[in-house]
Amino acid sequence: MTTKTTTRRITFRHRFALANMSETHAPGTFDxxxxxxxxxxxxxxxxxxCQLMLIDGGTTSAIAVTMTDVEAALLADSQHDVSTGFS
Structure with missing residues (x-):
């Protein structure tokens, strides 16, 4: 039995935060x-x-996350567009 690793590209269009982050992070596309x-x-x-690879000022950090937290943050990000009328 071997470990299966996949990488998914996700995009946040607005500042976001996840459970293991001390402050919000700038929007962008992350692995x-x-x-x-x-x-x-x-x-x-x-x-x-799961680990979210965050890039900030040329430094890459791996943040341990759960799929539930990531999916909730992506949903909140998409709803921000709906509530503000911006896309």
């Missing part, structure tokens, strides 16, 4: 690295680990 790590059990099972 979300998702690892599915197999568990050592008698049936097929895995644990999912």
């Amino acid at each position: 979300l690295v998702i690892e599915k790590i197999p568990l050592d059990v008698s049936w097929e099972a895995h644990r999912t680990s």
Whole structure:
């Protein structure tokens, strides 16, 4: 059993914050690295680990996140456009 790693590009159009961030981050497109790590059990099972790669002033940081937090932040970002009338 091997770890499966995928990268998903996500875009925030407005400043955003996630649970493990001390302050808001500027909008942009970022890589979300998702690892599915197999568990050592008698049936097929895995644990999912996610890291958001943030770039700020030439420095890249990996922030541990959950898919739930990322999806909620993306939804809030998209609703900002609806509530303000901007796209």
